[in-house]
Amino acid sequence: MNATACLACWPAKGMKAYVSAVSWPSELITWTGIITKLRTCGGPLHLGIVLVDCGDAQVAAHSAEGLCEPSARERDCVSFDYLADRRPRFQGLDDDYFEHARVTLYEIRGARAEEVHKMCVHVAQARPLNDNLFKLNPLFGGCYPCSLGSTGATHLPASHCVALVMRIVAAARVGSRSVLYSDAAVFCALGVPRGGLLRPLSPRVLNGFVPGAAVVALLRSGCLGSPVSGPRALWAVSSEGRLPLLLFSASVPRI
Numbered sequence: 001m002n003a004t005a006c007l008a009c010w011p012a013k014g015m016k017a018y019v020s021a022v023s024w025p026s027e028l029i030t031w032t033g034i035i036t037k038l039r040t041c042g043g044p045l046h047l048g049i050v051l052v053d054c055g056d057a058q059v060a061a062h063s064a065e066g067l068c069e070p071s072a073r074e075r076d077c078v079s080f081d082y083l084a085d086r087r088p089r090f091q092g093l094d095d096d097y098f099e100h101a102r103v104t105l106y107e108i109r110g111a112r113a114e115e116v117h118k119m120c121v122h123v124a125q126a127r128p129l130n131d132n133l134f135k136l137n138p139l140f141g142g143c144y145p146c147s148l149g150s151t152g153a154t155h156l157p158a159s160h161c162v163a164l165v166m167r168i169v170a171a172a173r174v175g176s177r178s179v180l181y182s183d184a185a186v187f188c189a190l191g192v193p194r195g196g197l198l199r200p201l202s203p204r205v206l207n208g209f210v211p212g213a214a215v216v217a218l219l220r221s222g223c224l225g226s227p228v229s230g231p232r233a234l235w236a237v238s239s240e241g242r243l244p245l246l247l248f249s250a251s252v253p254r255i
Contacts, residue, residue, distance in 0.1 A: 014053065014113075015051070015052065015053050015054055015055060015058070015113040015114060015117075016051070016052045016053065016107060016113050017049065017050070017051050017052075017107070017108045017111070017113035017116035017117070017172075018049070018050040018051075018052070018105040018106060018107050018108060018228075019047060019048070019049060019050075019105070019106045019108060019165055019169065019215070019218070019224055020047065020048045020049065020050045020079065020103050020104070020105055020106075021044035021046070021047055021103070021104045021105075021106070021211060021212075021215055021227075022044055022045060022046040022047070022048065022102070022103050023044050023045050023046075023102045044104070044211040044212055044215065045211060046081075046161050046211060047161050047162050047165040047211045047214060047215070048079055048080060048081035048082075048161065048165065049079065049080040049081070049116065049120055049165060049168060050077075050078075050079045050080075050093070050105055051077070051078050051079070051080065051113060051116065051117055051120070052076075052077050052113075053076055053077065054076040054077070054078065054117060055076075055114070058076075058114065058117045059074060059075065059076055061117070061118075061121050062078060062080075062090040062117070062120070062121060062124075066089075066124075067089060067090060067121065067124040067125065068089055068090035068091065068124075069083070069089055069090065069091040069092070071091050071092030071094060072089075072090040072091045072092045075092050075093075077092070077093050078090045078091065078092055078093065079091055079092075079093060080120040080123075080124070080168075081161070082130040082161050082164070086129055086130040086131075087127050087128070087129065087130075088120075088123055088124055088127070088128065088130075088164065089124055090120070090124065104227045104228070105227065105228045106215065106218070106219070106224035106225060106226070106227055106228075107224065107225035107226075107228070108169055108172070108223065108224060108225075109222060109223055109224060109225055110173045110222065110223060111169060111172035111173040112172070115171075115172040115173075115175055116168060116169070116172040118172070119167075119168045119171045119172050119177065119180065120168060122177055122180070123156070123164065123167075123168060123180065126156050128156045128159055128164070130159070130160055130161065130164075131158065155181055156180065156181060157181060157182075157183060157206075158205075158207055159206065159207065160207055161211070162206070162207075162209045162210065162211050162214045163205075163206035163207050163209065165214070166186055166190065166192075166206050166209070166214060166218075167179070167180045167186055167206065168180070169190065169218070169223055170185065170186040170189035170190050171186075171189070173189050173190070173223070174189045183205050183206050186206060187206075190217075190218065190221055190223055191221035191222070191223070192217045192218070192220075192221050195208070
């Protein structure tokens with residue numbers, strides 16, 4: 001499928017926000033990525049946020065010093081993710097991060113893309129740390145009532161990539177930053193059932209989710225739309241025709 005053909009299935013002009021589900025080949029991921037791959041049972045290894053056709057205010061916000069990689073500065077199509085230093089920042093879609101991996105995009109529903117972007121900026125300013133200990137939580141099936149590890153950020157609870165995405169989507173749906181700081185508020189805002197006495201095998205904390213399980217939960221609750229995907233090197237232009245949008249391609253692992 002070429003870029004022109006792909007445009008027929010791409011959203012109309014206007015800022016859009018997506019959850020990206022990413023997988024890398026085994027030879028390109030770190031030892032923590034290998035652990036992640038083992039516990040995901042063949043599902044996606046990583047979740048992030050993709051923002052398309054940002055307005056001038058959003059571009060100015062995410063281009064601020066310390067909030068983005070050079071590839072995202074003054075760009076209107078960007079992603080938001082934990083990067084190599086395990087801190088979240090914006091980066092461009094033509095960054096080398098998006099080169100050898102398989103990416104599937106799910107449009108975020110029930111939240112304005114501008115609100116999603118605003119929450120990403122707030123999280124980038126908080127600079128939470130993606131502690132490797134967070135990856136141990138799903139090994140307990142998410143049933144353990146506490147999260148291992150620390151974000152190193154004031155008040156922002158422990159969050160691996162999946163938990164961080166769920167916090168951002170939930171806060172954007174409600175339109176309040178306060179949701180970012182409470183697992184219970186996130187479960188409520190997303191309409192995702194929380195584990196407990198009546199659901200002993202369901203995650204009780206956000207860090208209990210693996211990427212695939214989170215995507216399924218968000219699809220079932222209506223927070224995500226149908227997936228957009230294609231062959232590895234599939235590209236389409238943004239609605240304004242100024243920047244390329246990489247649909248299915250993502251390289252250097254940040255798991």
